[in-house]
Amino acid sequence: MLFNILVLVAYCIGLAAAAYFTRKRSRTVNDFLLAGSGMSGIMTAFAYGTTYFSAVIFIGYAGKNGYDFGLGTLWIGLGNAVIGSLIAWKVLGKRTRRLTHHFAARTMPEMFEKRYDSRHIKLVMSLLIFIFLVPYAASVYQGLGYLFELVFRIPFWAVVLIMAGLCALYLFFGGYFATVVTDFFQGIIMLIGVVIMVGFVVNYETVNGLIDAFSKLAADKLGFFPAFTKDGAAFGYTLLMLTLLTSFGVWGLPQIVHKFHTVKSETGIRQAAWISSGFALVIGVGAYFVGALARYIVDAPGLLASGGADRIIPEVLLKALPAGLLGLIAVLVLSASMSTLSSLTLSSAGAVAVDLYKGYIKKDATDRHVNLLMRMLCVAFIAVSVLIAIFQPAGIVNLMSLSWGTLAGCFLAPYLFGLYWKRATKAGAYASIVSGLTVTAVLYILSLTLPAAAASFFSPPAIGVYAMAVGCIVLPIVSLCTRPLAAEPLDALFTAMRTAETDAPTQSAED
Numbered sequence: 001m002l003f004n005i006l007v008l009v010a011y012c013i014g015l016a017a018a019a020y021f022t023r024k025r026s027r028t029v030n031d032f033l034l035a036g037s038g039m040s041g042i043m044t045a046f047a048y049g050t051t052y053f054s055a056v057i058f059i060g061y062a063g064k065n066g067y068d069f070g071l072g073t074l075w076i077g078l079g080n081a082v083i084g085s086l087i088a089w090k091v092l093g094k095r096t097r098r099l100t101h102h103f104a105a106r107t108m109p110e111m112f113e114k115r116y117d118s119r120h121i122k123l124v125m126s127l128l129i130f131i132f133l134v135p136y137a138a139s140v141y142q143g144l145g146y147l148f149e150l151v152f153r154i155p156f157w158a159v160v161l162i163m164a165g166l167c168a169l170y171l172f173f174g175g176y177f178a179t180v181v182t183d184f185f186q187g188i189i190m191l192i193g194v195v196i197m198v199g200f201v202v203n204y205e206t207v208n209g210l211i212d213a214f215s216k217l218a219a220d221k222l223g224f225f226p227a228f229t230k231d232g233a234a235f236g237y238t239l240l241m242l243t244l245l246t247s248f249g250v251w252g253l254p255q256i257v258h259k260f261h262t263v264k265s266e267t268g269i270r271q272a273a274w275i276s277s278g279f280a281l282v283i284g285v286g287a288y289f290v291g292a293l294a295r296y297i298v299d300a301p302g303l304l305a306s307g308g309a310d311r312i313i314p315e316v317l318l319k320a321l322p323a324g325l326l327g328l329i330a331v332l333v334l335s336a337s338m339s340t341l342s343s344l345t346l347s348s349a350g351a352v353a354v355d356l357y358k359g360y361i362k363k364d365a366t367d368r369h370v371n372l373l374m375r376m377l378c379v380a381f382i383a384v385s386v387l388i389a390i391f392q393p394a395g396i397v398n399l400m401s402l403s404w405g406t407l408a409g410c411f412l413a414p415y416l417f418g419l420y421w422k423r424a425t426k427a428g429a430y431a432s433i434v435s436g437l438t439v440t441a442v443l444y445i446l447s448l449t450l451p452a453a454a455a456s457f458f459s460p461p462a463i464g465v466y467a468m469a470v471g472c473i474v475l476p477i478v479s480l481c482t483r484p485l486a487a488e489p490l491d492a493l494f495t496a497m498r499t500a501e502t503d504a505p506t507q508s509a510e511d
Contacts, residue, residue: 003323003324003327004151004152004323004324004326004327004330005152005327006327007327007328007330007331008152008327008330008331008334011189011331011334011335012162012166014182014185015166015169015170015182015338016166016169016170018170018174018178018181018182018185019169019170019172019173019174019178020173021181022170022173022174022175022177022178022181023173023174025174025175025177025178026173026174026175026176026177026178026371027371028367028371029106029353029354029367029370029371029374030106031175031176031177032175032176032371032374032375033106033107033175033176033346033350033354033374034106034176034261034262035175035176035177035180035262038262038264039177039180039262039263039264039268040263040264040268040271041263041264041265041267041268041269041270041271041272041275042184042268042271042272042275043180043181043183043184044180044259044262044263044268044272045271045272045273045274045275045276045279046180046183046184046186046187046188046275046276046279047179047180047183047184047259047262047339047343048085048089048256048259048272048276049085049187049275049276049279049280049283050183050186050187050190050335050336050339050340051183051255051256051259051339051340051343052080052084052085052250052256052276052280052340053190053280053283053284053287053336053340054140054336054337054339054340054341056139056140057283057284057287057288057336058287058313058332058333058336059147059310059313059314059333060309060310061076061242061287061288061291062287062288062290062291062313063291063294063300063309063310063311063312063313063316064291064304064309064312065239065242065288065291066288066289066290066291066292066293066294066312067291067292067294067295067300067301067304067312068235068239069222069226069236069239069292070217070220070221070222070223070226070292071214071217071218071222071223071224071292072222072223072224072225072226072236072239073239073288073291073292074224074285074288074289074292075224075239075243076239076242076243076246076247076284076288077280077281077283077284077285077286077287077288077289078281078284078285079243079244079246079247080246080247080280080284081277081278081280081281081284081285082247082277083247083248084246084247084248084249084250084251084280085273085276085277085279085280086273086274086276086277088250088251088256089260089269089272089273089276089277090273091251091416092251092257092260092415092416092419093260093263093269093272093273094266094269094500095419095420095497096111096257096260096261096419097260097261097263097266097269097501098496098497098499098501099111099115099261099418099419099493099496099497100260100261101261101496101501102492102493102496102497103115103493105261106350106354107254107258107347107350107351107354107355108125108129108254108257108258108347108351108411108415109121109122109123109125109126109129109254109351109355110122110354110355110359112125112414112415112418112429113355113359115418115493116414116418116424116425116426116429116485117426117485117486117489118426118429118430119359121426121429121430121433122355122359123355123356123359123360124430124433125351125355125410125411125433126351126352126355126356126359127356128406128407128410128433128437129254129347129348129351129407130348130351130352132402132403132406132407133254133255133344133347133348133403133407134344134348134381134384134385134388135385135388135403136344136403136404137341137344137345137348137381137382137385138384138385138386138388138389139389139403140337140340140341140344140385141159141160141163141337141385141386141389147313147314147317147330147333148330148334150314150318150326151314151326151327151330152327152330156390157390160386160389160390161386163334163337163338163341164382164383164385164386166338167338167341167342167345167382168378168379168382168383170182170342171342171345171346171375171378171379171382172375172378172379175346175374175375176262176346179339179342179343179346180262182338182339182342183339183342186335186336186338186339187279187335187339189328189331189332189335190283190332190335190336191279191282191283192328192332193328193329193331193332193335194282194283194286194287194332195282195286196321196325196328196329197286197290197317197321197329197332198286198289198290200320200321200322200325201290201293201297201316201320202293204293204296204297204319204320206296206297207293207296207297213293213296216296217292217293220295222292226239231453232453233452233453233456233457234456234457234459234462237457237462238456238459238461238462241459241461241462241464241465242461244461244465245404245405245408245461245462245464245465245468246461248408248412248465248468249404249405249408249412249464249465249468250408251408251412251415251416252407252408252409252410252411252412252413252415252416252468253404253407253408253411254347254351254407254411255340255343255344255346255347257415258343258346258347259272265501266500266501283336290313290316291312291313293316294312294313294315294316297315297316297319297320298312298315298316298319300312303315317329341382341385345378345381345382345385346378348377348381349374349375349377349378349381350374352377353370353373353374353377354370354374357370357373358370402440402444402460402463402464404464405440405460405461405463405464405465405467405468406436406437406440406464406467408436408464408467408468409435409436409437409439409440409464409466409467409468409470409471410432410433410436410437410467410471411433411436412468412471412472413429413432413436413468413471413472413474413475414428414429414432414433414471414475416472417472417475417476417479419497421476421479422484422490422491422494423476423479423480423484424475424476424479425478425479425482425483425484425485426482426485427478427479427482427483428474428475428476428477428478428479428482429475431474431475431478432471432472432474432475432478433471435467435470435471435474436467436468436470436471439463439466439467439470440463440464440467443458443462443463443466443467444458444460444463446458447459447463
């Protein structure tokens with residue numbers, strides 16, 4: 001127990017030190033929000049990866065889905081590495097960086113405003129980001145309660161307050177630069193922790209090594225290709241939806257897109273593409289593989305029957321790992337959560353301070369004023385997410401399960417088509433956003449009225465995939481039926497997006 005406490009204390013001291021040493025790197029809005037667009041590819045790759053994966057993958061997703069799908073669940077990790085990381089950087093990275101530099105845009109709503117020549121699309125996006133990201137931030141806390149009670153004997157509410165306090169501290173003082181610095185070290189912790197976790201789980205006496213592990217899973221018909229349906233309900237289909245949502249969905253999330261325009265150079269983008277995909281491969285495949293083996297270590301069916309899906313992985317760790325290493329693995333899960341939480345908070349604060357406040361309420365606000373407001377909003381949003389996590393009001397809890405898919409359904413099509421298709425119009429972008437919200441609302445309500453077997457085809461991941469698909473169909477149809485945007489600004493933009501930038505750092509525009 002003493003060693004575990006020492007590990008946690010060392011981690012907390014490290015975060016506090018990051019806040020102190022980065023406090024002078026966030027004096028302007030651009031510094032606070034983008035770190036001056038001067039981050040290296042390596043640092044950004046770790047920031048991307050640690051934002052991608054939170055406690056949700058290690059606790060809820062890995063435990064339940066690993067038990068349900070066995071080796072098939074590894075497709076999620078592979079999809080996250082190849083589609084959600086490598087291809088995302090290849091398809092979106094350079095064009096996003098060039099677009100944001102061309103327009104001097106600092107946030108995703110600001111980028112949409114200038115790409116579609118629509119002042120009000122920024123307002124709509126900012127509201128959606130605030131409504132859905134704050135509950136999503138609260139959901140990051142959910143998987144930590146039982147693990148920390150098990151390892152550190154700390155109650156859930158205390159864990160939430162510790163996390164929130166540390167995150168607020170380094171965000172308030174260091175902004176995005178502090179986030180990237182802490183993400184780098186937290187990413188190292190995550191990589192080391194996953195390798196240790198997989199090693200001990202695979203060699204646990206009831207698993208008995210890698211060869212026996214695969215043999216057991218194959219004998220239990222839990223191979224790489226599960227049945228598409230099972231007892232009339234979605235089975236392999238659900239796995240497919242999970243893979244698509246968690247792999248393509250990140251393409252439209254503001255906290256992920258934010259990373260593309262903070263990289264110092266295009267060389268850095270190439271580095272980030274490969275490093276972040278390697279990171280995702282280790283973290284994703286490792287976590288889901290542990291989840292698949294959980295059935296041979298703990299009573300997973302009993303835990304699932306009692307509503308304890310979040311307890312599967314903590315119980316596995318308690319049995320398979322030496323007591324001295326439990327603290328390190330708990331800090332691994334905490335690191336995943338802290339990095340995601342800080343990115344979500346920064347995206348929300350930027351949307352309100354830059355896009356809403358300066359864009360609509362006080363257009364002449366000084367850079368210093370907006371910078372201070374962002375710091376205060378970071379603290380306020382963390383406080384709200386703490387209250388949601390602790391008290392879990394029913395209506396907002398429902399938003400947690402839909403937040404990722406809803407935002408991806410609203411933003412993916414306008415973002416992707418906006419980068420590659422000149423003919424994408426303002427009306428098409430609005431129609432795509434409205435269709436994403438409509439599909440999510442209608443299908444969620446429908447899922448509550450259908451029999452269980454039929455409703456399984458409308459799980460939150462499936463709803464998110466449907467919303468993304470509909471948006472990608474609606475936008476080009478509406479765009480072709482509506483007036484195109486002015487040709488001259490678009491020609492200049494697309495010329496800039498096709499032109500490789502030099503590796504010299506680009507000076508970001510100030511307010």
